[in-house]
Amino acid sequence: MCPSYTSRPMHPCWRMLMMVSALIPTSGLIHKESSKPMEILDLLADNSSTAGGWNFCANQWEECVCHGRVRWGYGRTWKVIDPPLHSSSLTVMCSIKHLQDVLPGESQKHCQCQGQVMSKHSFSSESTAFTEGGISKIALKDSDWIFCSNQWQECQCNNHVRWGKGERWKYLSPKKLGSLFSVKCDVNALGDPVPGEDGKHCECLVARGSLFERELNPMLLSQKAADSYGARIIASCDIFEAGKANGPEGRAQWQAVEPFCSKAWEEKAEADRSLHSGPRRLSLGSLQKLMQARVDARFETNYLKLVDEDGWFDKAFVNYFAGAPGSKHANMTEQLIRSVHMFSENPIVVLHLGSRAPDTWTPKRFPRLLLVHAAPMGADSHRSFNFNKLRSFLISRARVGVELDSDQFVGPGVDYMFEMTEKEIDEHYSLPIMPVHFYSFTQADTPQNVWWQRYCPDPPACKPHTMRWSHAHPTWTFWSLPFIGRWLRRHFRDELLLATANHAASLAVSQIPEDEDLLNVATWEERGTKQWCKFDNDYHEFVDMLSWTPQDGHHTTTGDIASDPKFYPHGAAKAFFTAHNCKDPIATAKMLDEIQSRWENGLYPPSTITYKGQFWESGDDLRKAYPELPCIF
Numbered sequence: 001m002c003p004s005y006t007s008r009p010m011h012p013c014w015r016m017l018m019m020v021s022a023l024i025p026t027s028g029l030i031h032k033e034s035s036k037p038m039e040i041l042d043l044l045a046d047n048s049s050t051a052g053g054w055n056f057c058a059n060q061w062e063e064c065v066c067h068g069r070v071r072w073g074y075g076r077t078w079k080v081i082d083p084p085l086h087s088s089s090l091t092v093m094c095s096i097k098h099l100q101d102v103l104p105g106e107s108q109k110h111c112q113c114q115g116q117v118m119s120k121h122s123f124s125s126e127s128t129a130f131t132e133g134g135i136s137k138i139a140l141k142d143s144d145w146i147f148c149s150n151q152w153q154e155c156q157c158n159n160h161v162r163w164g165k166g167e168r169w170k171y172l173s174p175k176k177l178g179s180l181f182s183v184k185c186d187v188n189a190l191g192d193p194v195p196g197e198d199g200k201h202c203e204c205l206v207a208r209g210s211l212f213e214r215e216l217n218p219m220l221l222s223q224k225a226a227d228s229y230g231a232r233i234i235a236s237c238d239i240f241e242a243g244k245a246n247g248p249e250g251r252a253q254w255q256a257v258e259p260f261c262s263k264a265w266e267e268k269a270e271a272d273r274s275l276h277s278g279p280r281r282l283s284l285g286s287l288q289k290l291m292q293a294r295v296d297a298r299f300e301t302n303y304l305k306l307v308d309e310d311g312w313f314d315k316a317f318v319n320y321f322a323g324a325p326g327s328k329h330a331n332m333t334e335q336l337i338r339s340v341h342m343f344s345e346n347p348i349v350v351l352h353l354g355s356r357a358p359d360t361w362t363p364k365r366f367p368r369l370l371l372v373h374a375a376p377m378g379a380d381s382h383r384s385f386n387f388n389k390l391r392s393f394l395i396s397r398a399r400v401g402v403e404l405d406s407d408q409f410v411g412p413g414v415d416y417m418f419e420m421t422e423k424e425i426d427e428h429y430s431l432p433i434m435p436v437h438f439y440s441f442t443q444a445d446t447p448q449n450v451w452w453q454r455y456c457p458d459p460p461a462c463k464p465h466t467m468r469w470s471h472a473h474p475t476w477t478f479w480s481l482p483f484i485g486r487w488l489r490r491h492f493r494d495e496l497l498l499a500t501a502n503h504a505a506s507l508a509v510s511q512i513p514e515d516e517d518l519l520n521v522a523t524w525e526e527r528g529t530k531q532w533c534k535f536d537n538d539y540h541e542f543v544d545m546l547s548w549t550p551q552d553g554h555h556t557t558t559g560d561i562a563s564d565p566k567f568y569p570h571g572a573a574k575a576f577f578t579a580h581n582c583k584d585p586i587a588t589a590k591m592l593d594e595i596q597s598r599w600e601n602g603l604y605p606p607s608t609i610t611y612k613g614q615f616w617e618s619g620d621d622l623r624k625a626y627p628e629l630p631c632i633f
């Protein structure tokens with residue numbers, strides 16, 4: 001059940017991970033609000049005021065109007081600009097376009113004026129005033145607090161950071177303004193300014209027009225700023241509505257997202273008892289925002305290359321992720337992207353929900369990567385981060401999709417998943433298909449879970465519990481999108497599944513805590529019958545593939561997925577198309593290199609489908625030998 005990523009450490013294996021995950025040391029980089037705000041004043045005073053008669057005039061990308069000389073730069077590096085002859089004042093645009101880039105890569109470059117600053121932004125009289133937890137007005141001027149990370153994630157910032165929610169914040173100030181640092185945003189590292197609140201997050205103070213702002217997730221910026229930085233909108237209610245006439249996929253897409261988009265739909269729904277929304281619903285405005293995404297400006301050419309004229313991928317892996325550059329999650333995701341470029345012919349869409357994505361991900365290095373930015377769910381959504389998984393299916397528009405979590409990688413043979421998905425999911429069977437879980441979670445294991453009253457009113461028979469627990473690594477086609485939309489909508493509108501002849505108890509969908517739970521419940525509710533055999537095996541099990549030699553032939557010591565009396569009396573087959581639980585990016589990188597080298601040298605099993613101690617050349621071969629096997633390959 002350990003999901004790849006969560007905003008709350010709900011599961012014990014996550015709690016473990018949280019404890020062992022490498023934290024970027026924060027002590028020394030920040031000091032707490034309570035400890036002397038004088039440090040900031042000193043730093044700012046040094047370079048911003050009076051020494052040599054220089055006064056701060058304008059930030060980068062702004063105009064400085066100065067009665068006297070202007071200098072442009074930062075710290076010890078300055079370019080001085082004299083006023084023209086016969087004039088004592090000077091107007092300059094403080095940008096690398098108009099002045100030269102005296103300090104490449106330095107986002108704190110600004111203009112100072114030796115004399116009287118003429119612009120209305122003069123603040124010299126305010127330079128000692130503090131607001132917002134001891135941060136000077138100088139720092140707050142022409143800057144915005146911008147979402148940086150959810151709780152349990154790392155925030156990367158080059159300026160002041162605040163942690164909390166609404167009106168209650170703890171302010172943190174870096175020792176050195178202008179250089180990047182990371183801070184882990186959780187109660188252990190930063191204390192608890194709003195006890196009991198799950199919407200706590202970090203925000204970073206970002207100067208408007210700064211280089212730092214330019215590198216942020218454009219969905220966190222104003223529309224104008226995002227547009228000016230070249231990040232085009234590729235998903236929105238308008239785009240989806242306009243596309244509804246474009247074939248069955250356009251129709252399915254609009255059917256899936258209409259409730260997230262349409263006022264008319266909402267009004268109609270409120271007149272229908274089965275569609276009533278509850279008190280935990282997200283507003284229509286929030287739902288509309290969830291459908292929006294922009295392509296990373298650097299990946300525009302990849303986008304044009306990878307999608308058709310209607311904006312659809314034929315086939316794509318889809319991942320969703322947040323995590324500061326250099327963090328464990330970013331590094332894990334990078335290995336995932338790398339593995340797709342090693343072992344697949346297909347593209348991967350990474351839906352980024354954090355504030356900054358690594359700038360080392362480039363279209364040159366990853367020609368089949370599409371980096372797409374979306375805004376995180378609001379602090380008041382009270383939904384697990386992992387529901388972004390379903391959101392990523394709606395945004396990415398893949399005709400055939402294979403979901404990958406950040407703690408996965410793909411191996412040789414993985415593209416078979418697209419073939420199988422296309423074959424199994426169509427107009428007549430439209431549910432997404434997930435692999436069987438290695439652990440068979442039943443009512444007897446977790447009797448408290450809210451859904452058992454509905455799916456197991458009759459233990460131990462549990463008639464409405466129609467399929468073994470699946471692992472939340474779904475594959476889908478566009479035919480599945482209405483299902484995805486329907487269940488995300490039910491969760492986000494806090495709808496109630498009413499009791500029926502088949503289902504004795506009603507169920508409040510928003511009480512279902514995680515994506516995996518929801519996908520399982522949804523599959524039972526809609527009487528799904530198809531399940532993949534286990535194509536997403538634990539990272540550690542790949543050791544069995546790496547010890548294979550041609551002499552072993554069809555023989556393998558890899559065991560099967562454990563049996564259960566109701567669904568899999570003889571266990572289930574595996575294939576090593578993807579790995580999960582890859583929490584150590586350095587070890588993953590090494591393993592990928594080794595798989596590649598063995599694969600290229602004939603020292604890796606030609607097919608990794610295993611069952612009953614044997615490798616099977618294809619799914620068909622396996623089925624011929626075991627026609628009763630409940631899962632599909």
Ligand SMILES: *[C@@H]1O[C@H](CO)[C@@H](O)[C@H](O)[C@H]1NC(C)=O
Pocket residue numbers: 043044046047075076176177178
């Ligand atoms: C101000 O300039 C001094 C040297 O002139 C430098 O050491 C210091 O780091 C600068 N202040 C900031 C905020 O970087």
Ligand SMILES: *[C@@H]1O[C@H](CO)[C@@H](O)[C@H](O)[C@H]1NC(C)=O
Pocket residue numbers: 022326327328331585
């Ligand atoms: C992530 O990778 C970068 C670059 O290889 C490295 O500097 C950094 O320490 C890694 N971070 C973690 C948490 O492993």
